[in-house]
Amino acid sequence: MRFKSTNMRNRIFAGAALCVLSLCVLSVAHPVLAQSATDQLEAVAAGGGLPTANIGIMIARVIRVFLGTLGIIFTIVVLYAGFIYMTAQGDPDKIKKAKDMIKNGVIGMIICLSAFSITQFILNRLLSAAGAGGSISSIADQYGEPLSGSLGAGIIDSHYPERNAIDIPRNTRIMVTFKQAINPASIISGYATSSAATDLNADNILIYPTAEGDGSKLAASEVLVTTNDEHTIFVFDPVPLLGDGIDDVNYTVALSNDIELEDGGSAFSGNYSGGYEWTFEVSTEVDLTPPKVVSVIPRSLASAARNVTVSITFNEAMDPVASTGTYAEASSGNLTNIEVLDGSGNNVEGTFAISNGYKTLEFTPVDACGEDPCGDTIYCLPGSDDLTVQAHAASLTDEPPQAQAVGVSFDGLVDAAANSLDGDGDGKAQGSSTDDVTGTDDYAWSFETTSEIDDTVPAITDMSPGIGDTFADQDADIEITFNVAMRSSTLNTSNVSLWPDPWYEFWFSTRKTDVADEDGDTLYTTAQISHPTMVSSDDEGWMYFPVVTRGVKSNAQICMFPAYGPDESGTGVCDVTEAYPYCCDGVSSDEACPTSVEGVDLPDTSE
Structure with a gap:
């Protein structure tokens, strides 16, 4: 009996040794093939109807099947040993057997698992060195876009034109929104000695035709730079028209890692320390179409709670420097391009901010009137009052719809190509009502406020894809639908994000769409997360984690806490309470x- 046991142990160790040997052979077999030979083999396979998947991935699959089979065998051995033990009826030989x-089965499993770990490590290194797929690094090389991760995950919240955009007009401005205040001197040449400087720091911001390389970048004097008061948004206005008017031209914008935060240190750090760059395609056309208003909240003549967020959305990106800022009675540099007036015709103090791809403006008044469930301050408009919002068109040049610059900005709202607002939507820019010559293109609407505060907590009603779903379209936006109208500025990349697990360089950006009823009242909002092409299931697929923090707020400034949303089945509601306020995978x-995936930290959902 002891001999048999020894023989069995020898057989188990021999099997484990065979496992190690087989895995090692499989590990070193692939790198011997040159890439050209691999291509030829795949061509032959395709012609014969055979699989053409990456060989490294096929090897990995074989290893997993092989180890799975061994695992089943060892499990059967242990179960059989347990059966013998249970039926031994005190027989010492059977008990010992x-x-x-059991001991030998466990030892065999440990050896095989160790063999898997070692050979998998070797396999990944060899495949990576050979330029083949299958490892995390090779997947990142295939799907990751270098110097892109700062958009969303890093310092950049949004920019215009978007990544890989096409049909961009030759007279476009380029706009970048940072999540933290930036030292203007690292973007505007000469700003350190004069805040009136407007030339580009061409060492840190490079704009050039992609095919010609950065040696053809626009010079400092060829780009007019403006910034908002907070130094979080910068607008770059190329003096010469982009492109050549004959063919479409691809442009690159590169932000160097020498751009500094206003309080010191590099704006690009950690995984994104190399800086950021993106490309877009400039058409042969010049944009001479004025922007229009597509929706407002509250709708005209509506009655709204006094903590409603006044917002106006346009059909295209607007110049953020001309459309954002603060009105304060004690200030001399007030924003008057868009105003909120009370029933007596006086300006309501507050600040306009821009979001949603530079298409939506939102107003936050200064009157604090309560707290939301997260303890954040709610700001209110005058209660029980008739309010009017006036969005002013800009003065025109002698070539309408182009707006006349006033200093480095404009005296009204303009789009990214400096076309003045078309307030009446007739397709023509006719200037502001303050313009004595033309003056019919301001946009205004009125509504009344109640004395009440809307405290409805927003909830997620639908997600696409759902929890645990397989995402069929690698390029489709992630969509998150809420039960109420949401505050656009809170649907930013700090509060709504998307992360690959394991992490590789991966960008994302956010937008929103409002759905209104036939009267124009906004019913609910859907947030969209744009992203690069996701890892294909042919390459083993990848896990992706959308994260929505409680920082998202309804249009009434109420945070999403507790985090109501779909449960893990996708058919019910996550059973959150005040004691269990978070919803994690349903x-x-x-x-x-x-708050982390392999390789990077995620946003803290408790903030």
């Missing part, structure tokens, strides 16, 4: 959702 089998929790 069973114990030896399951309620008393702790914030996990």
